[in-house]
Amino acid sequence: MKFTVLYGTESGNSELIAEDLGAKLRETELDVEVADLQDTDPASLGADRFVIVVCSTHGDGDLPNTAIPFAEAFDAALPDLTGMRYAMFGLGDTFYEATYSQGSEHIDRRFAAQGAIRVGEYGRHDASSWDLGSDVALEWLPGVLEAAAEPASA
Amino acid sequence: MPGSPGPQIAIVGSGPSGCYLAQALLRSLPHAEITIIDRLASPFGLIRYGVAADHQHTKAITRQFERLFQAGNVRFAGNVELGRDVGLDELRAHFDAVVLATGLSADRALALPGGELPGVIGAGTVTRALNAHPDEPTTLPDLGSDVVLIGAGNVALDLLRFLVKAESDYDASDIADPALERYLGSPAARVTVASRSDAAHAKGDAQMLRELAALPRAVYRLPDDPGSALADDGALDRAQAGRLAAVEELVASERPAHPGPAVTLRFGVIPVRILGEERVEAVEFAAGDDVVVVPATSVITAVGFAASDPLAELLADHSEVGGIEPGLYRTGWAKRGPSGGIPENRACAKSVAEEIVADVTSGALPGSETRLGFDGLPADVRAASVDYAQWLRLEQHERELAPSGRIRRKISDHDRMVAIAHDRA
Ligand SMILES: Cc1cc2nc3c(=O)[nH]c(=O)nc-3n(C[C@H](O)[C@H](O)[C@H](O)COP(=O)(O)OP(=O)(O)OC[C@H]3O[C@@H](n4cnc5c(N)ncnc54)[C@H](O)[C@@H]3O)c2cc1C
Ligand SMILES: Cc1cc2nc3c(=O)[nH]c(=O)nc-3n(C[C@H](O)[C@H](O)[C@H](O)COP(=O)(O)O)c2cc1C
Numbered sequence: 001m002k003f004t005v006l007y008g009t010e011s012g013n014s015e016l017i018a019e020d021l022g023a024k025l026r027e028t029e030l031d032v033e034v035a036d037l038q039d040t041d042p043a044s045l046g047a048d049r050f051v052i053v054v055c056s057t058h059g060d061g062d063l064p065n066t067a068i069p070f071a072e073a074f075d076a077a078l079p080d081l082t083g084m085r086y087a088m089f090g091l092g093d094t095f096y097e098a099t100y101s102q103g104s105e106h107i108d109r110r111f112a113a114q115g116a117i118r119v120g121e122y123g124r125h126d127a128s129s130w131d132l133g134s135d136v137a138l139e140w141l142p143g144v145l146e147a148a149a150e151p152a153s154a
Numbered sequence: 155m156p157g158s159p160g161p162q163i164a165i166v167g168s169g170p171s172g173c174y175l176a177q178a179l180l181r182s183l184p185h186a187e188i189t190i191i192d193r194l195a196s197p198f199g200l201i202r203y204g205v206a207a208d209h210q211h212t213k214a215i216t217r218q219f220e221r222l223f224q225a226g227n228v229r230f231a232g233n234v235e236l237g238r239d240v241g242l243d244e245l246r247a248h249f250d251a252v253v254l255a256t257g258l259s260a261d262r263a264l265a266l267p268g269g270e271l272p273g274v275i276g277a278g279t280v281t282r283a284l285n286a287h288p289d290e291p292t293t294l295p296d297l298g299s300d301v302v303l304i305g306a307g308n309v310a311l312d313l314l315r316f317l318v319k320a321e322s323d324y325d326a327s328d329i330a331d332p333a334l335e336r337y338l339g340s341p342a343a344r345v346t347v348a349s350r351s352d353a354a355h356a357k358g359d360a361q362m363l364r365e366l367a368a369l370p371r372a373v374y375r376l377p378d379d380p381g382s383a384l385a386d387d388g389a390l391d392r393a394q395a396g397r398l399a400a401v402e403e404l405v406a407s408e409r410p411a412h413p414g415p416a417v418t419l420r421f422g423v424i425p426v427r428i429l430g431e432e433r434v435e436a437v438e439f440a441a442g443d444d445v446v447v448v449p450a451t452s453v454i455t456a457v458g459f460a461a462s463d464p465l466a467e468l469l470a471d472h473s474e475v476g477g478i479e480p481g482l483y484r485t486g487w488a489k490r491g492p493s494g495g496i497p498e499n500r501a502c503a504k505s506v507a508e509e510i511v512a513d514v515t516s517g518a519l520p521g522s523e524t525r526l527g528f529d530g531l532p533a534d535v536r537a538a539s540v541d542y543a544q545w546l547r548l549e550q551h552e553r554e555l556a557p558s559g560r561i562r563r564k565i566s567d568h569d570r571m572v573a574i575a576h577d578r579a
Binding site: 016058059060064065096127132 | 174177209210211214215217218221360361392393396496497500501
């Protein structure tokens with residue numbers, strides 16, 4: 001499988017996690033890309049790569065600044081994501097009770113609406129927990145890879 | 155490290171802007187040798203000494219920077235002050251590039267008649283004391299029964315939260331207990347928050363206001379003699395509407411009466427002068443065509459920050475670009491002025507890193523094989539400095555000493571901090 005790890009970040013936590021996930025994947029996979037959502041053309045996404053999105057929450061349950069141009073480009077020219085499989089890892093902070101971890105969901109909804117299929121558990125990191133984001137994400141990854149390895153059914 | 159191929163870069167200041175800059179530089183210049191110096195024994199600037207002790211979730215960003223200092227080619231050199239222990243020329247002689255990431259730590263003065271009266275206190279003085287900053291006394295001045303808070307940005311709202319909270323609201327924080335106890339020994343009975351803008355256009359975040367509304371403390375009201383609209387008639391964006399809704403929630407008649415101070419929120423008022431003979435007694439505000447006089451036993455000004463030290467001249471004008479001249483740059487609050495939260499320093503650092511990398515690439519910043527970086531600094535400065543491993547020893551000590559209900563007890567004496575870091579205590 002080919003992997004693309006995309007991150008949306010404002011204070012850098014998602015980027016660090018994305019890099020760590022990328023490094024972990026490279027231990028066993030040959031083709032792994034890590035990219036900022038800011039530098040990603042939605043039209044470049046498709047069924048040929050497994051996509052992992054690591055994205056935080058800012059404002060009031062909103063996307064982080066660096067992910068906003070991606071979302072806008074996505075909406076302006078909806079890509080066909082039929083058959084693309086992806087996993088989501090959302091960052092947030094339970095301190096923001098009402099909007100906890102909603103940032104990544106803005107991407108998740110867009111992907112799903114265009115025919116992509118989310119695989120595995122929806123990963124989350126809570127900044128109030130003091131767990132290191134990368135630790136949580138690296139624990140979450142094997143479950144996703146296992147689910148990804150199963151033949152697409154639904 | 156001498157003889158390494160990459161440029162030697164000194165970053166002065168280990169707050170978020172300095173740390174983000176080091177991160178960004180390492181990405182483009184993986185062979186750079188970076189030294190982050192700080193006048194304090196501890197890294198992280200206002201993350202440790204500004205961000206409120208009861209907002210530990212915000213302080214969690216330091217987890218990201220720990221990685222940076224463990225990277226190998228980023229050195230922390232605490233207890234090294236530019237202007238005291240090393241001069242700018244000296245730094246520039248030993249490093250290919252020097253970046254000022256020194257923040258802006260002086261309280262902006264409230265230039266009003268009476269502004270110098272005893273009892274008028276800058277927000278930085280209070281927030282530093284509550285965070286056990288080595289530059290402040292370990293306790294707070296007496297605030298008295300009637301506190302007037304001038305400003306309604308996030309720092310003012312941090313202070314308002316402090317003024318209304320009870321002892322039990324600091325669980326799992328690292329608040330400086332002597333300062334807290336001094337205040338809670340005779341807490342304010344009345345607090346007035348005075349904002350020049352209307353509620354919708356005030357600077358504080360809606361989330362900060364909602365946090366106050368959710369706290370079972372204090373009673374909020376708008377003054378009976380308003381003259382102050384919550385919002386002008388113009389269309390509101392989402393942030394403004396959110397702020398307005400949060401203020402309405404605070405003053406809503408359905409909000410139960412809670413213990414704590416009676417808080418009056420005055421929007422659209424402009425402080426004119428501070429009244430008092432020996433010390434502050436009241437603040438006079440202009441509210442439209444009216445004059446409002448609010449009695450005060452103390453006034454806390456939270457109206458922004460300015461440069462405090464010999465660097466003031468270099469940093470006086472805020473700038474769009476980081477370059478001051480080839481080889482000398484600035485980032486963070488030292489570049490942009492005292493506004494924006496921690497994440498904004500990341501975007502800022504990225505653009506300054508790009509400038510530096512462009513200068514390295516274009517040859518505008520000629521690297522020199524002979525520059526020694528940290529190793530070129532005088533031996534006594536190097537010996538007195540606190541490296542990252544030594545900081546971790548100090549940090550461990552603070553955590554072990556934490557009283558119950560606290561996650562750490564900060565040491566507020568600089569020399570003791572250094573001694574503990576150096577294992578000489
Ligand atoms: C009271 C307060 C509360 C805040 N709360 C929040 C919050 O909750 N969330 C948020 O996102 N943002 C908050 N902010 C804003 C945030 O702190 C700033 O955006 C950020 O700290 C600016 O980073 P900086 O690195 O430019 O400056 P600083 O964090 O001030 O770092 C500057 C560093 O330089 C060092 N230094 C200064 N002069 C010298 C010298 N001559 N030699 C050597 N070292 C020197 C200082 O010791 C310090 O470590 C708060 C700010 C304040 C004032
Ligand atoms: C100004 C601000 C607003 C935030 N708003 C939310 C929010 O609405 N909901 C949430 O779950 N987390 C919120 N967060 C928490 C961040 O999502 C969390 O700190 C995350 O780790 C940041 O990741 P990043 O560094 O990749 O941007 C907010 C953080 C900041 C600084």
